[in-house]
Amino acid sequence: MTGSFPYLDNSFGAPAGSESWPLAFAHRGFSPEGYENSLAAFRAAVELGYGYVETDVRTTADDELMVFHDETLDRVTDxxxxxADYTAEQLKQVRIGGVEPIPRLEEVLAEWPDLKLNVDVKDRPGGRLLARLIEQYKAHDRVLVTSFSDRRRRAAFRGLTLPAASSGGILSLAALTGLGRVGLARAVGRAARMHAVQVPVQYGRYRVVTPAFVRRCHAAGLKVHVWTINERAEMERLLDMGVDGIMSDRADVLAQVMDERGFWPQRGKA
Incomplete structure (x- = not known):
């Protein structure tokens, strides 16, 4: 299912003719200072050698797509x-950590033409607006569309003239987890237009990422990306298990682990 998606096969990172490398995602960029989802955080990740960053988008009152995780500004900004109650112009006065401005997604797409983005759509208008930007920047091969809401994901699909990779929402992943055990993982993936599975190691007491789960997903043509892994030992364990990608707040640690395994750097050429 992933053959037509160079994003998922990491064709930008691995040398020509080699096996696909596992992906390393800098979760909201990299910023020990806490400037998550800022241009500074993305720049730091790129300087570490990252070709993939995970990020989130929310819509302003005037339909601009901003790179931001929370519904409210209070936790990480001044x-x-x-x-959603602010216009993009009003948000120019707001600072992440009192220092960094909140970027528009368009700024990130324009600043790094070779950077691959894992974009989590956080609100209903976001899917439509994300599709518009993917079309404008011809970014179909460098954006993976994801959301906890399958409805938001589908809104993005409806606006695309070419396919883009996607991970399933909560309902799709629940169906995959349950029906995959009885041999229906491929059917679920096709029905949900899902090309990757992005999951935590476990939900509550339920352990999601196991060797059997990874095998079932691979047999169905689905890549397995795991979030959010910050401990070296767990990164090593998951890579040994055969997962296809890891998202981490500790981009520095993950880069070192990947480098030691010969999977670094993961930036393509602009």
Whole structure:
């Protein structure tokens, strides 16, 4: 199922003719100072050798797509209230950590033409707006569309003239987890238009990522990406298990682990 998606096969990172490398995702970029989802955080990840970053998008009151995780500004910025209540112009006055501006997704696409983005759509208008930007920047091979909501994902699909890779929402992943045990993983993946499975190691007491789960997904043509892994020992264990990607807040540690295994750097050429 992933043959037509160079994003998932890491054709930008692995040398020509070699096996596909496991992907390393800098989760919201890399910023020990806490400037998550900022241009500075993405720049730091790129300087470490990352070709893949995970990020989130939310919509302003005037339909601009901003790179931001939370519904409200309060946790990481000097602003207050819901991002959706601000215009893009008003948000120019808000600073992440009191220092970094909130970027528009368009700025990230334009700044790094070779950077691959794992984009989590956080609100209903976001799918439509993300599709518009993918079309504008011809970014079909460098954006993976994901969301906890399958409805938001599908909104992005409807606006695309060419396919883009995608990971399933909560309902799709629940169906895959249950029906995959009885041999229906491939059917679920096709029905959900899902090309990758992005999951935590476990939900509550339920352990999701096991050797059997990885085997079932691979047999169905699905890549397995695991979030959010910050401990070296767990990164090593998951790579030994055969997962296809790891997302981490500790981009420095993950880069070192990947480098030691010969999977570094993962940046393509602009």
């Amino acid at each position: 602003g207050v209230g819901r991002l």
